[in-house]
């Protein structure tokens with residue numbers, strides 16, 4: 001029996017389509033988009049300075065960061081190159097085996113989230129692209145079974161949900177969704193729609209999926225500037241995160257039970273960000289309230305543009321622009337994804353996953 005298992009293990013290694021690194025796939029919104037929106041006619045874009053000011057090229061890339069974003073840093077920790085934006089024409093041939101990033105700034109769980117950005121890749125379209133991707137990989141490696149193995153063994157990250165509040169429910173004082181639902185019922189509706197997305201991801205072959213919740217939506221510089229009177233985190237968006245995140249963790253745990261396996265891993269980004277928001281100095285930040293790039297109170301009004309205020313040292317700020325963390329804050333988040341306790345990662349952290357999934 002032992003001999004049999006050894007043989008199987010050896011064969012599996014030989015049949016693996018890529019040496020060493022496992023593939024990595026990314027789905028979601030601007031927190032994880034690494035340039036897809038550069039190829040779209042939309043206002044949700046990060047392709048002008050000072051975005052990318054601390055990226056190795058010091059040029060904008062489409063990432064909503066001063067430098068690297070969360071998927072880049074996860075790739076680095078895994079010893080892999082960054083996944084390329086799926087719409088980048090250079091993503092072809094062997095490069096496909098590294099994985100792909102399907103994320104698109106502005107999107108949400110719901111199809112009607114981010115309508116004001118016009119032409120963005122909504123989540124169901126991202127999943128269609130994932131299917132197209134698999135067809136393209138099979139053409140490169142000449143074998144559907146190997147493509148299936150590559151996808152089954154891959155790590156997946158999905159970051160969605162914040163925009164369903166910011167760019168839908170809370171977008172204007174009166175919105176269709178607000179007339180339709182109170183916060184509790186809207187969150188339940190989001191979770192039931194999100195469950196369908198995750199089930200589809202599973203059907204497409206994903207077997208290890210990091211699912212992030214929303215950050216503390218009332219504490220981002222944009223909320224402080226527009227919804228808070230005294231510099232405290234804004235009440236209503238905070239309530240949204242407090243309701244939504246536990247429901248997400250419950251749904252994920254139920255889905256895993258249904259599947260009989262810990263396919264989905266809940267990443268509690270709210271607890272992660274609350275740490276540096278409540279005690280920025282402990283993480284080397286001078287502030288977690290003022291964005292590095294922006295204008296108005298807390299640099300939280302509008303968006304970051306070439307005409308905005310810009311801080312000289314991005315590492316001292318938790319927030320890069322009115323909505324998105326700096327590379328430094330992203331590094332803290334990824335560190336916690338790898339080594340965090342069950343306060344942050346459930347049912348397990350990424351270090352444990354890496355040990356299990358050899």
Ligand SMILES: *[C@@H]1O[C@H](CO)[C@@H](O)[C@H](O)[C@H]1NC(C)=O
Pocket residue numbers: 111124125193
């Ligand atoms: C969202 O769009 C997808 C694909 O276009 C569709 O299958 C799905 O039913 C839509 N969801 C809702 C809630 O309308």
Ligand SMILES: *[C@@H]1O[C@H](CO)[C@@H](O)[C@H](O)[C@H]1NC(C)=O
Pocket residue numbers: 338339340341342348349351352
């Ligand atoms: C990861 O999670 C496990 C289980 O909660 C914990 O024991 C461990 O300390 C965490 N960190 C690392 C680096 O594995």
